[in-house]
Amino acid sequence: MSGASTSAAARSGAIGPGGAAPALTTERVMGIETEFGVLHADLEDRARAGAGSSILLSHLVVGAYALLDPAEGERGRRVRWDYGDETPLRDARGFELQRAAAHPSQLTDEVRDAHLPSVELDAPVSGPEVAPEGDDADVLAWSSQRSIGNAVLRNGARWYVDHAHPEYSAPEVTRAREAVVADRAGEEIARRAMGILAAADGIPEVALYKNNTDGKGASYGTHENFLVDRAVPFDRIVEALLPFLASRQVLVGAGRVGLGTRGQEPGFQLSSRADFMEAEVGLETTLNRPIVNTRDEPHADPGRFRRLHVIIGDANLLEESTFLKLGTTSLVLAALEAEQRTGTRLLPDLALADPVAAVRTISHDPTLRATVPLADGRELTALQIQRAHLDALAALADAEDEETGQILRSWGEILDLLERDPMLAASRVEWVAKLSLLERYRARHGLDWSDPRLAMVDLQFSDLREGRGLFDKLRTAGAVGTLVSPEEVADAVTTAPASTRAHLRGGLISAHGAHVPSAGWDAITLSGPAGGHRLRLADPRLGSASWCSRHGIDPAADLDTVLDALRRAVSAP
Amino acid sequence: MSQQSLNAPGGGPDENSPEDESLTGGQTFASVQGADDLLDEIDSVLESNAETFVRSFVQKGGQ
Numbered sequence: 001m002s003g004a005s006t007s008a009a010a011r012s013g014a015i016g017p018g019g020a021a022p023a024l025t026t027e028r029v030m031g032i033e034t035e036f037g038v039l040h041a042d043l044e045d046r047a048r049a050g051a052g053s054s055i056l057l058s059h060l061v062v063g064a065y066a067l068l069d070p071a072e073g074e075r076g077r078r079v080r081w082d083y084g085d086e087t088p089l090r091d092a093r094g095f096e097l098q099r100a101a102a103h104p105s106q107l108t109d110e111v112r113d114a115h116l117p118s119v120e121l122d123a124p125v126s127g128p129e130v131a132p133e134g135d136d137a138d139v140l141a142w143s144s145q146r147s148i149g150n151a152v153l154r155n156g157a158r159w160y161v162d163h164a165h166p167e168y169s170a171p172e173v174t175r176a177r178e179a180v181v182a183d184r185a186g187e188e189i190a191r192r193a194m195g196i197l198a199a200a201d202g203i204p205e206v207a208l209y210k211n212n213t214d215g216k217g218a219s220y221g222t223h224e225n226f227l228v229d230r231a232v233p234f235d236r237i238v239e240a241l242l243p244f245l246a247s248r249q250v251l252v253g254a255g256r257v258g259l260g261t262r263g264q265e266p267g268f269q270l271s272s273r274a275d276f277m278e279a280e281v282g283l284e285t286t287l288n289r290p291i292v293n294t295r296d297e298p299h300a301d302p303g304r305f306r307r308l309h310v311i312i313g314d315a316n317l318l319e320e321s322t323f324l325k326l327g328t329t330s331l332v333l334a335a336l337e338a339e340q341r342t343g344t345r346l347l348p349d350l351a352l353a354d355p356v357a358a359v360r361t362i363s364h365d366p367t368l369r370a371t372v373p374l375a376d377g378r379e380l381t382a383l384q385i386q387r388a389h390l391d392a393l394a395a396l397a398d399a400e401d402e403e404t405g406q407i408l409r410s411w412g413e414i415l416d417l418l419e420r421d422p423m424l425a426a427s428r429v430e431w432v433a434k435l436s437l438l439e440r441y442r443a444r445h446g447l448d449w450s451d452p453r454l455a456m457v458d459l460q461f462s463d464l465r466e467g468r469g470l471f472d473k474l475r476t477a478g479a480v481g482t483l484v485s486p487e488e489v490a491d492a493v494t495t496a497p498a499s500t501r502a503h504l505r506g507g508l509i510s511a512h513g514a515h516v517p518s519a520g521w522d523a524i525t526l527s528g529p530a531g532g533h534r535l536r537l538a539d540p541r542l543g544s545a546s547w548c549s550r551h552g553i554d555p556a557a558d559l560d561t562v563l564d565a566l567r568r569a570v571s572a573p
Numbered sequence: 574m575s576q577q578s579l580n581a582p583g584g585g586p587d588e589n590s591p592e593d594e595s596l597t598g599g600q601t602f603a604s605v606q607g608a609d610d611l612l613d614e615i616d617s618v619l620e621s622n623a624e625t626f627v628r629s630f631v632q633k634g635g636q
Contacts, residue, residue, distance in 0.1 A: 035635040043620065047629040054633045164633035215627065220635025285636035311636065437615075444612055452623040459630050460619060468618055477611050 022338035022346070023398035026176050026327045026407055029227035029300075029500060029540040032183050033169035034315060035162060035220040036061075036190060037209030041465070045204060051218070054164035056144060057206050061166040063143035064200070065193040066151030066159055068136050071494050073513040076131025076139050078151035081158060082520030136200040152519040154494055154510040155185060156502030163286065165220050166190070166208065171502030172521070172540050175403055176327035178497050180319050181484050185492035187317075190464050192493075210315045211462040212272040213256070215263040215455060219276040221285065222315040226308045226330060227300065227540060229337045236336060237308065238281050238292045243350040243374075244332050244389055245291050245312050246358045247382035249274065250368055251328070251414055252321040254314035255431030257438065257449070257458035259364055266449035267364070268438065270431045272314045274363030280355050285311055291355055299521035301538040308333065312359070317462060317471040318430040319483040320410060327407035331393045338396065346396060348388050351375040366435060368422055387415055426479070430471075433480050434461055437470065501543030507555025508562070515559055528563055535566060542570075 038057050040046040045053075066078040129148070131139050150160030156171030168186035173179045190208045198205045213219045228237065253270035257263065261275045269275075273289075282290035291312050298307040310329065316322045335346045351374060352358045358372035362382040371379035380388075390411050397404050410428075417424040418432075426436040441447070441457055463469040474480045496506025505524055509516050517532070518525045524535045537543050548555065551569035555562060620626040 037630075037632055039630065039632075043626070043629065047625065050629075051631045051633045163635040165635045214630050214632040216631055218632040218634040220632060223636065286634055440608070440612060441615070452627045453619070455627045456619055456623040457615070459627065470615055470618075473611060473614055473618075477607065479608075479611070 022335070022342070022396050023401075024331055024334040024338060024393065024396045025398045025401040025404045026330045026334075027174050027401075027403075028330045028333065029172055029174055029305075030176075030179060030326055030330060031170050031172045031225045032179055032222065032322070032326070033158075033167060033225070034183070034186055034210065034222045035165040035167045036464070037211050037214065037220065037462070038165055039207050039209070041194075041198070041205035041207040051164070051214075053204070055161070057204060058161040058164060058166045059144045059147060059149050060140055060197055060203060061190070061193045061206055061208065062150060062159055062161055063140055063148050064136075064196040065189055066153065067131060067139055067143055067148070068196050069192050071192075072151075072154060073510075077129070077513065078148070079153075079509050079513060079516050080518040081150045081152060081160060082518040082523050082525060136196060137202050140197075140200055140203050152505070152509060152516075153189070154496070154506050154513070155182075155492060156496035156506035156509075157182070157186065157189070158521075159189065163220070166193070171496050171506065172500040173497045173502075174499040174541075176323050176330065176407060177403060177483065178499060179326045180322045181488050181492045182497060183322055184319070184484060184489040187464055188489055188493050191466060194465060207468075208464045209459065209462045210317055210464055211254070211459070212315050213261075213263075213276070215258055215459070217262045219261070219273065219289075221273070221311050222313055224310040224313055224326060224329065226310070226333055227298070228306045228308050228333050229340065230302070230304055230306050232306070232333075232336050232340045234294070234306070236339070237333075239351060240332060240336055240347055241292050241310075242280060242355040243352050243358075243385055244329070245310065246352060246355050246372075247362060247385040248325070248328060249314070249359075249363055249431075250382045250386060250418060251411065251429060252313065252316060252325040253363065253429075253431040254316055254318075254321070254462075255434035255458075257455050263455065268366055268435055268449065269363040270366060271359075271363040273312055274359050277312055277356060277359050291359065300540055304539075314430075315462065316430055317469075318428075318433060318480055320428050320481060321430045323483055324407065324410055324414075327403065328389070328393075328411060331397070331404070331407065332389065335393060335396060347392050349376070350380070350385055350388060366422060366431070368418055383415060383419055386411075390415065427481050433471075433474060434458070437461075437474065498545035500540045501537045503545045504537070504543030504548060504553070504555055507548075511556040512559055512562075526559065526563065528559055533563055535570070 038054055038061060040049055040053060066072055067076050132142050153159050158169040160167055168189060170182040170186055173182055187210060194206055194208060197203055212221065249271040254272050256269050256272040259265035259267045259269055276289050277291050278288050279290040281292045281294060282288060283294050285293060289311060293309045293311050295309045298305045313325055316325065339346045353373040353375050361370050361372050368381060368383055371381050373379055394408050397408060414425055414428055422432055423436060425432045438454055438457055442454065447453055457470060461470045475482065496502040505519050508524060515527045516524060517527055522537050526533045551565060553562060553565040553569060
């Protein structure tokens with residue numbers, strides 16, 4: 001890709017002289033966005049409010065961290081979101097869904113319609129937003145009255161209210177491990193927000209859950225985003241991803257008590273999202289959810305980049321699951337890009353006869369022995385489908401690339417364990433860790449799967465409050481593995497990833513917050529002495545630490561110097 | 574599927590196979606006591622009325 005360094009291009013699998021085989025790596029601009037479950041912490045308030053407080057509580061959560069955490073700069077002040085050219089209606093199959101035909105929940109970019117809880121409800125202001133003097137409760141009362149519902153954080157993340165949930169949209173990264181760190185930072189931010197609310201007098205205490213369903217028919221997502229070369233035909237992406245995404249839950253599913261969208265059938269399944277996937281391909285994200293989403297908003301040069309928006313994944317607490325989710329999918333996409341460059345088919349043909357049914361069949365079978373029919377008549381298990389992907393990608397991988405090697409090794413080791421006996425993978429696969437705990441709990445209390453105590457264990461698994469979450473207890477006890485250190489996570493709360501434009505965004509917000517009225521993925525507005533400047537970065541790799549260094553840009557230098565250097569940098573090749 | 578003790582992600586409830594531990598990679602408990610302690614701890618943080626807890630966990634749909 002133009003704009004990438006030579007070594008990045010080589011890593012991404014360019015054919016060398018003599019037609020050398022592709023050398024695929026996991027390296028790619030990507031990111032995770034997580035919608036949290038949000039409830040009153042107080043059980044009486046919770047029972048009384050139902051989901052009626054979701055929007056208010058979400059605004060409190062967002063405001064608490066963005067306006068009041070000392071790490072986020074001046075008290076009561078936030079960097080607003082710049083919607084830029086967000087066009088959620090543009091469909092990757094080539095058309096723009098007419099606004100009138102769209103379901104209101106698809107219209108995430110309309111900023112003034114007060115009927116849509118998913119959008120920025122701020123009244124437009126002519127002057128600066130000035131929080132009142134006073135304690136945290138005073139500021140929160142002010143911010144929730146004004147429906148202040150989003151902010152850009154100093155680590156480059158977007159922290160906002162989306163569809164009645166607080167959402168952490170992690171800053172862009174280029175590696176799966178970086179994605180784990182950035183994602184875990186979001187959990188920490190969620191905890192800090194809860195802490196601020198708990199300490200504020202007269203403000204409801206909130207509990208946040210990193211999960212995907214309330215077991216009553218509502219589902220909310222943890223979405224992955226991958227920048228893909230625009231040259232790869234979308235049809236080919238769909239064809240390759242359907243069997244891959246349908247089967248990867250054996251590795252990365254988070255597990256769920258109850259089958260069906262309302263958990264009406266007792267039992268346990270691999271994925272918390274499986275029952276909510278109703279279509280193969282489509283634009284919707286809140287109903288009729290598709291395995292492959294066609295939203296086409298690259299937040300980057302659309303001529304070169306497509307942003308693939310994956311909505312089928314579960315919220316993961318286990319770090320190796322997040323690592324594999326991003327790393328394996330990135331490798332599949334790398335293979336598709338290599339196919340495009342070489343004109344040769346590199347991935348095996350594993351087209352399923354009925355992908356939507358397969359997602360459920362696989363999810364509902366913790367023994368991993370169920371087969372799903374392929375279009376060509378074969379019957380394969382999910383493990384076999386995943387193994388076929390692994391084998392193909394291992395043959396194409398860059399043997400020198402450390403992260404790629406780790407992904408392939410983890411993938412293989414875990415498939416080996418699952419093939420022998422799924423329960424062997426309890427420390428490395430989230431659904432197995434959850435199932436293992438549930439089975440022990442069931443045995444101890446003599447429960448069957450319909451017992452509400454098991455549903456409670458499932459829900460409490462993902463409680464993010466200190467000392468309450470059951471996954472956290474497993475981690476503390478050493479029953480599940482970790483990949484990254486608490487120090488790295490703490491660092492990532494306030495420091496943006498170095499590898500993408502998040503570095504510049506976060507650096508400018510950290511050093512010059514008062515002069516950054518707004519920022520988005522591909523734009524930042526700086527208010528200099530002579531007026532406002534809007535920086536557009538149509539390539540997510542521009543603005544990385546190495547790019548800044550090459551162009552003599554230090555985001556922490558005085559603003560005039562930074563602006564001069566940026567002007568020079570963006571006009572130079 | 575076979576029930577596994579948390580201290581030995583291995584073949585059966587009482588087995589502790591070193592090769593599996595190296596493959597599984599995560600730290601393991603020192604003893605069955607550790608696993609039971611964990612269940613005790615879990616029991617202590619769970620709400621006493623599971624039905625009410627589960628019933629009151631309600632969300633609006635998201636993306």
